[in-house]
Amino acid sequence: METDAQSIMNKLGRQAKDAAKAMRMANTRSKDEALLLAAAVMRREMNEILAANALDMKAADENGLDSAMKDRLMLNGDRVEAMAEGLEQIAALPDPVGAIDNLRYRPSGIQVGHMRVPLGVIGIIFESRPNVTADAAGLCLKSGNAAILRGGSEAIHSNRAIAACLRRALVDKGLSQNAVQLVDSTDRALVGALLRSDSYVDVIIPRGGKSLIERVSAESRVPVIKHLDGICHVYIDAAANTEMARNIALNAKTHRYGVCNAMETLLIHRDVATDAVQSLIQAMLDKGVEVRGCEQTIARCAGMGVKEASDADWATEYLAPVLSVRIVDSLDMAMDHIDAYGSGHTETIVTEEYEAGNRFLREVDSSSVMWNASTRFADGFEYGLGAEIGISTDRLHVRGPVGLEGLTTQKWIVLGHGEIRG
Amino acid sequence: METDAQSIMNKLGRQAKDAAKAMRMANTRSKDEALLLAAAVMRREMNEILAANALDMKAADENGLDSAMKDRLMLNGDRVEAMAEGLEQIAALPDPVGAIDNLRYRPSGIQVGHMRVPLGVIGIIFESRPNVTADAAGLCLKSGNAAILRGGSEAIHSNRAIAACLRRALVDKGLSQNAVQLVDSTDRALVGALLRSDSYVDVIIPRGGKSLIERVSAESRVPVIKHLDGICHVYIDAAANTEMARNIALNAKTHRYGVCNAMETLLIHRDVATDAVQSLIQAMLDKGVEVRGCEQTIARCAGMGVKEASDADWATEYLAPVLSVRIVDSLDMAMDHIDAYGSGHTETIVTEEYEAGNRFLREVDSSSVMWNASTRFADGFEYGLGAEIGISTDRLHVRGPVGLEGLTTQKWIVLGHGEIRG
Structure with missing residues (x-):
């Protein structure tokens, strides 16, 4: 045979x-x-x-x-x-x-x-x-x-x-x-x-x-x-324009759920104002997205219906209306989280600060790294390739x-x- | 263990x-x-x-x-x-x-x-x-x-x-x-x-x-x-400058014997003049190179001491003062020979003709393809890389x-x- x-x-x-x-x-x-x-x-x-x-x-x-x-x-x-x-x-x-x-x-x-x-x-x-x-x-x-x-x-x-x-x-x-x-x-x-x-x-x-x-x-x-996993992250920096951050996060999560370049985990700097965090999480919930947060997220969004995220959530590609959210202390903690749990597909930073954006672009090791744009742009047509046969999360020969x-x-x-x- | x-x-x-x-x-x-x-x-x-x-x-x-x-x-x-x-x-x-x-x-x-x-x-x-x-x-x-x-x-x-x-x-x-x-x-x-x-x-x-x-x-x-094999070819076209061809072939074979970019097989168009072929083969023999030829090569160089090439010779990387020589009917036959026996490392055509050189460059599928230059140039320093960690005969990611x-x-x-x- x-x-x-x-x-x-x-x-x-x-x-x-x-x-x-x-x-x-x-x-x-x-x-x-x-x-x-x-x-x-x-x-x-x-x-x-x-x-x-x-x-x-x-x-x-x-x-x-x-x-x-x-x-x-x-x-x-x-x-x-x-x-x-x-x-x-x-x-x-x-x-x-x-x-x-x-x-x-x-x-x-x-x-x-x-x-x-x-x-x-x-x-x-x-x-x-x-x-x-x-x-x-x-x-x-x-x-x-x-x-x-x-x-x-x-x-x-x-x-x-x-x-x-x-x-x-x-x-x-x-x-x-x-x-x-x-x-x-x-x-x-x-x-x-x-x-x-x-x-x-x-x-x-x-x-x-x-x-x-x-x-x-x-x-x-x-x-x-x-192409293995698409565990994509949006990181909202302390110096983010919160309106822009909200639009990007909503687009990255809710534009389409079943696609590899959808956001699965949202990382938020602890200095982002609580009302901005609440407003964004509420918008996710209003769209029917189940939100699973770290302790701090739950504390900040008390009574809104945020569930508790387990360690497995950070490593999960939901491909569904589910989002994990973590409050981080710093840009470094955000990048360490991405390094530990990400799949090397696509990550975005939202920030108005030159140094934070530049460090994120240089130091994050994913096939697409973005600054102030939705992860949903990781796509052959959007990049100008005309067509794509797939997205590579490998390192050799071709990435993205x-x-x-x-x-x-x-x-x-x-x-x-x-x-x-x- | x-x-x-x-x-x-x-x-x-x-x-x-x-x-x-x-x-x-x-x-x-x-x-x-x-x-x-x-x-x-x-x-x-x-x-x-x-x-x-x-x-x-x-x-x-x-x-x-x-x-x-x-x-x-x-x-x-x-x-x-x-x-x-x-x-x-x-x-x-x-x-x-x-x-x-x-x-x-x-x-x-x-x-x-x-x-x-x-x-x-x-x-x-x-x-x-x-x-x-x-x-x-x-x-x-x-x-x-x-x-x-x-x-x-x-x-x-x-x-x-x-x-x-x-x-x-x-x-x-x-x-x-x-x-x-x-x-x-x-x-x-x-x-x-x-x-x-x-x-x-x-x-x-x-x-x-x-x-x-x-x-x-x-x-x-x-x-x-x-890097697997370096079975490199020099092809002397009908339209070659025979003096140039002689210099390139001698350099490609005798500059150093034990290197991967040395010529192992010389292909000669049948229209190249017999005295040019004899003079080149004699120069190889004078340098102490053992020459193994096809039937036609032996016929053209009768009495000069050319040995008979077996099929295995075409597929051998000698890394030694040994050279196989074949007379071919056409550019296509030369390229077919390279396709059948070559290792995809480095091949050179010697020709003054635009069409033959362009076809060779385009159609030969090796990590380095040359026109009127010695195969010995296939080298990181010669190409301007400054240093090389090796030569790849693979196709993905990096070649040469x-x-x-x-x-x-x-x-x-x-x-x-x-x-x-x-």
Whole structure:
């Protein structure tokens, strides 16, 4: 069984490696034309895609999937249209491949610079949302990579129909259809085989819940770019504009609850006026947010209905209308709290003071560190990447929102005139 | 045993993590002063270092180490002075930490940019050369990281004496001595424990022979930046200036034999004149290089003493006065050969033709790709990095010579004025 899975995966791997070689030389025009054609094919094949999705939805009913999962799985005309538009947006982004940076002369006479090149073969392992098939494949295609996509078994028919649109467009534009390959089987052993394919696959990007990410990280022999937790903090400094602080904290918590860049813990300097603290906490409660506070928070907000936070709360990503609140003695205590309990995703300081803001920016070790802005801005579109394949909470290669550039690497190029080393 | 090793390593890991937190906030002046002081301490403690090295050399004799290993292990006044100068050179390099790139306004009103920050805790696993202790620790220190150094057991006394100089300088300048920790034991289980320390260590850099690198890659739970093989190619195109080609090929092969950026295979377009081929091969033979050719090379150089190359030759890093030579039909055949047999290190084309040079630069997938220059230039000093901790043949994070910047990563910073997401 295991050996079968590995031999299936090795075949996909070899095909992907060949396709990656062709893709790294593909010019911008043919990649963009393939993306635009894939969008057109997707609109034309709308009925086939929806029929395939209906098979998945029927199986979901039979297998008793919960309504949240079924909502993620479900496609309709609008959602297919959104996928097609996503591909057109990727086509409109600048092509990162081949860009040369910082080419300069050295004393030896050679010119040295960096050229941006594709990573090679990218394995994407994801769960129920079928739109990831189109988004991830589109980003890999534009950045000159070959993608091996392994979606959730519950979405296999939908994923197959979507991948077919992309592959047809690749062939029509003279590119290798194996630049987009779907692992067309629900055998779970294939995930393990993909994670062992370090001779063929250059990087694995898992997208899904924490248990998927943890399994992939623990097992993978291939380097992984991953997003683990989003335990994001807003710290309201003593020198904060309290009106601004209130707006940012409310936006960071209540704009959307289920997203990784939502605030989970609010840290407030002890010198912030009690009426400002009470007014902010009351606004949270009014929005239906359950507030769990430290002793001092409870003391300051007596009678308002603040619950007691346990130590586990500081380390919890609620992804829900729940907020933990802690009063801190100093900027240092706030940064120590973030260091101890944060997940390295996104943290914001609200302050009007130069020194506090600068120290926070420099010293907090997260993928995004902000000053007087909502954590909700940690996002590929907001940062100007045009699209994102995910957000990395890793340290190597790429941190924070990952766009086309994160799917590339750089090689050195040297232009000489016959120079030799003496 | 295993558990003991892991608990020793966990202690080093925790200490390193604390030190890394302090180091990422350390200012440039204190890091530079610590480096300069370490150099001074090293000169002052010259006799102690040489005495420690004498113990290692005595053990090397007793254990029957070969003369090449003993030469790598041996320290004398000049070599200690060179280490001290190396630290002073690192102090003189610009500090990459805290540099902000590409800060720009977004339509939402926020400013978004990248700030360069240290990687964190870096594990260096190396073999007999004790100077790696000073070089690697110096680069990690300057780039704001904490280093855990695991040298070869044959150099333990030397490494201990050198690390002590660095640690003394760190303390004297108010920095944590645990920014430089030596694994002060020859127990091999500690290497395994270090490779499993993914909660404490951010990246492992192995430096040494192929078996070390392979063991580290296979076992490590921590991301690895590594250098595997250096099977470098020079391709002499039909449109090459043959005099230039001759100089480059001779330099790439014979300037130094035992280095990773030396040429191992020479590819020659079939249209290059036979007398030019003969003259180049004769020059190689005159330098004492053994030449192993394909059928056509042997035919063109009949009677000159060219041996027959086997398929294994194309995939061999000789690190010796041996050269494999192949006549190819076209630029594409040359690039296919490099793709099939190369190690992704460094390749050069020699040509006067725009199209051939541009295609080679774009399409060859190696960490350094050159046009009309010797492969020997693939080097941190030659590229202007000031110093290098190694050369990466990996694709993620950093490729080619790795200097201070390769030991850092970037975080996003956002400067706002109270912006929230709508």
